[in-house]
Amino acid sequence: MKTFSLVASTLALALATQANAQSTAAPFKAEVIHWWTSGGESAAVKTLADGYRASGGVWVDNAVALGEQARSVAINRIVGGNPPTAAQFNTSKQFLDLVEQGMLNPIDEVAAREGWEKFLPETVLNVIRVKGHYYAAPVNIHMPAWIWYSKAAFKKAGITAEPKTMDELFVALDKLRAAGLVPLAHGGQSWQDNIVFTAVLINVGGRELYLKILRDRDAKAIQSDAFKNVLTTYKRLQGYVDKGSPGRNWNDATAMLITGKAGVQFMGDWAKGEFSQAGQTAGKDFGCIPGFGANSPYVIQGDVFVFPKTKDPAAIKAQLAIAGVITAPATQVAFNIKKGSIPIRTDVDASKMDVCAQQGLAIMKDKSRHLGNGEIYLSPDQNGALSDILTAYWNRNVPVEKVQKDIASALKQR
Amino acid sequence: MVLTVLVGYLGTTLWSIRVSLSSSRTFPQYDFVGLQQYERLFDNERWLMSLQNLAVYGVLFLLACMVIGFLLAVFIDQKVRGEGVLRTIFLYPYAMSFVATGLVWQWLLNPESGLQQAVRQVGFAEFAFDWIVDQDRVIYTIVIAAVWQGAGLVMALMLAGLRGIDDDIWKAARVDGIPPWRVYLSIVLPMMGPTVATVFILLFTGVVKVFDVVVSMTQGGPGTASDVPAKFIMDHLFGRANIAIASAGSIVLLLTVIALVVPFMVVRSRAGARRNDA
Numbered sequence: 210m211k212t213f214s215l216v217a218s219t220l221a222l223a224l225a226t227q228a229n230a231q232s233t234a235a236p237f238k239a240e241v242i243h244w245w246t247s248g249g250e251s252a253a254v255k256t257l258a259d260g261y262r263a264s265g266g267v268w269v270d271n272a273v274a275l276g277e278q279a280r281s282v283a284i285n286r287i288v289g290g291n292p293p294t295a296a297q298f299n300t301s302k303q304f305l306d307l308v309e310q311g312m313l314n315p316i317d318e319v320a321a322r323e324g325w326e327k328f329l330p331e332t333v334l335n336v337i338r339v340k341g342h343y344y345a346a347p348v349n350i351h352m353p354a355w356i357w358y359s360k361a362a363f364k365k366a367g368i369t370a371e372p373k374t375m376d377e378l379f380v381a382l383d384k385l386r387a388a389g390l391v392p393l394a395h396g397g398q399s400w401q402d403n404i405v406f407t408a409v410l411i412n413v414g415g416r417e418l419y420l421k422i423l424r425d426r427d428a429k430a431i432q433s434d435a436f437k438n439v440l441t442t443y444k445r446l447q448g449y450v451d452k453g454s455p456g457r458n459w460n461d462a463t464a465m466l467i468t469g470k471a472g473v474q475f476m477g478d479w480a481k482g483e484f485s486q487a488g489q490t491a492g493k494d495f496g497c498i499p500g501f502g503a504n505s506p507y508v509i510q511g512d513v514f515v516f517p518k519t520k521d522p523a524a525i526k527a528q529l530a531i532a533g534v535i536t537a538p539a540t541q542v543a544f545n546i547k548k549g550s551i552p553i554r555t556d557v558d559a560s561k562m563d564v565c566a567q568q569g570l571a572i573m574k575d576k577s578r579h580l581g582n583g584e585i586y587l588s589p590d591q592n593g594a595l596s597d598i599l600t601a602y603w604n605r606n607v608p609v610e611k612v613q614k615d616i617a618s619a620l621k622q623r
Numbered sequence: 624m625v626l627t628v629l630v631g632y633l634g635t636t637l638w639s640i641r642v643s644l645s646s647s648r649t650f651p652q653y654d655f656v657g658l659q660q661y662e663r664l665f666d667n668e669r670w671l672m673s674l675q676n677l678a679v680y681g682v683l684f685l686l687a688c689m690v691i692g693f694l695l696a697v698f699i700d701q702k703v704r705g706e707g708v709l710r711t712i713f714l715y716p717y718a719m720s721f722v723a724t725g726l727v728w729q730w731l732l733n734p735e736s737g738l739q740q741a742v743r744q745v746g747f748a749e750f751a752f753d754w755i756v757d758q759d760r761v762i763y764t765i766v767i768a769a770v771w772q773g774a775g776l777v778m779a780l781m782l783a784g785l786r787g788i789d790d791d792i793w794k795a796a797r798v799d800g801i802p803p804w805r806v807y808l809s810i811v812l813p814m815m816g817p818t819v820a821t822v823f824i825l826l827f828t829g830v831v832k833v834f835d836v837v838v839s840m841t842q843g844g845p846g847t848a849s850d851v852p853a854k855f856i857m858d859h860l861f862g863r864a865n866i867a868i869a870s871a872g873s874i875v876l877l878l879t880v881i882a883l884v885v886p887f888m889v890v891r892s893r894a895g896a897r898r899n900d901a
Contacts (some may be wrong), residue, residue, distance in 0.1 A: 277862045278861075280861070281861045284649065358691065397846075398842055399842075453735030456844055588648075593863040597667075601845070601847050603843070604845040604846030604848065605758055
């Protein structure tokens with residue numbers, strides 16, 4: 210029996226090697242452009258590469274630092290006629306122009322086989338499906354507007370309970386200040402200002418207002434008192450940052466929480482990477498609040514891969530294989546644990562994920578709490594214009610009415 | 624040569640003009656929307672702010688660089704000991720990339736960790752130097768860093784100019800008993816006209832394309848307070864996928880440069896012609 214199994218396994222190994230050799234010979238080669246270059250990110254992308262290799266492909270990694278840079282490299286190569294096999298974009302309208310110009314291959318086959326329609330959140334589907342065809346394979350869901358707090362700082366300031374409303378948060382911030390700590394760790398860069406705004410908009414404005422402003426670009430809602438209240442709350446938070454805030458990087462702000470120098474930070478769930486690198490555990494050393502109230506919306510942003518147009522059958526095969534591998538449940542869990550995000554599907558084994566991710570996955574099961582981030586509803590141009598106004602308001606004393614007017618006119622553009 | 628000029632410079636400029644009149648987004652499109660992109664541009668507060676910053680930065684940077692560079696050159700021209708070492712030190716900043724040194728400036732100027740904190744720890748508790756986080760003063764910190772970098776180059780060029788002045792002029796001036804500062808101001812400087820013009824043109828092109836120092840020091844912040852046109856254009860060209868408005872911005876910049884440089888050139892060529900007549 211023993212010899213038999215040995216023979217069998219040798220045979221299997223030989224077969225597998227042969228199969229591997231074959232697939233290398235008939236190149237299953239995939240060149241993938243992405244911008245995951247930091248420590249945790251590289252570890253994450255390695256799980257995707259490993260998954261693809263296990264299915265018999267050859268993964269050629271092409272990491273380009275900075276999202277903007279990586280995207281323009283991908284676009285230039287597509288336009289120049291030498292496209293990569295796959296390229297990373299955000300779950301947003303960033304690649305819509307590429308779709309409309311017919312520069313991407315649809316991956317309907319994989320979407321149909323895996324039943325994407327059944328398990329992907331509507332918000333993601335609406336982005337990757339254009340006129341009934343699927344043009345991108347999602348890899349993760351990031352929620353940009355988490356509220357993080359340092360348990361050490363809270364203890365020092367005598368805050369016993371986690372804030373449950375925006376008002377309680379302000380009380381906590383005041384206590385932190387009284388204790389001589391920096392209440393709000395914030396990096397004064399426009400995208401981070403934008404994150405604070407998003408958090409205030411969902412928690413103070415609520416889901417309806419969020420959609421009216423960002424999806425419908427409803428001028429009446431922008432001029433409403435409810436939205437004015439959102440803006441003044443946003444501005445009020447600015448009063449809790451320290452002087453060194455302008456220009457600070459987000460991870461330096463997170464480090465202020467880790468060292469207990471500051472109390473609260475608004476940041477996406479990638480901040481967990483910083484905490485875990487410093488050896489801190491979610492729920493023990495730091496806390497995470499996805500939003501206030503039992504029905505707080507969960508903002509969805511994330512990354513996808515698109516597959517540039519090619520007629521080479523081997524390349525198309527590679528593209529379909531990648532789309533299948535990266536959305537498979539096992540790869541999803543492995544990848545997202547490293548990345549700090551949550552899987553695109555809720556039918557996975559979450560037991561290995563941390564408490565924040567589990568909380569996120571639980572919320573994701575309730576469809577009525579899904580929301581897209583600004584980039585999902587707005588064009589890059591509109592989103593940029595909005596973020597210019599918000600960051601100017603954060604830094605300057607401008608009457609709130611003027612901000613409302615400016616936002617209305619910025620979002621009027623096509 | 625002619626072909627390079629036509630295609631490489633004129634051709635791309637014309638293409639930018641064409642794109643700036645279209646509704647292009649990620650890819651160029653060749654429809655026609657008139658001056659709509661320009662209207663949008665001048666309706667955009669960030670763009671206006673960046674133009675204003677460019678003007679402030681340009682004037683201060685040009686003046687400070689020229690004056691400091693000239694003074695440094697005069698200083699070295701006094702046949703000081705260790706001239707070679709000093710020259711290298713003054714020129715050294717120019718040899719370094721601004722992406723790297725901008726970060727150092729950012730740390731130096733950061734009120735929580737930089738100069739301000741250091742001076743306070745020495746004992747001057749009231750000392751305040753937080754311009755880099757001040758909406759209205761941040762642009763001056765950019766000027767400081769840029770002058771630090773550019774003044775050495777001006778010094779090198781000016782020094783070459785000074786060394787080109789005939790020694791006989793100095794002897795004659797000494798015989799006449801003219802104080803040295805007067806010689807520099809009234810005799811040497813006017814004789815260095817071409818050098819000054821070269822320096823001016825060099826610095827001026829540097830002003831228009833200023834980008835890396837802002838990105839590495841402040842990223843255009845706080846808010847949009849230290850934004851410059853080149854950054855606005857780059858943001859819209861790539862990140863915001865709107866090459867039409869980015870092209871419109873570059874054309875506005877080009878027109879500004881032409882409007883400033885052409886009169887300068889005309890005056891110079893007239894002056895040259897007059898000299899030839901005489």
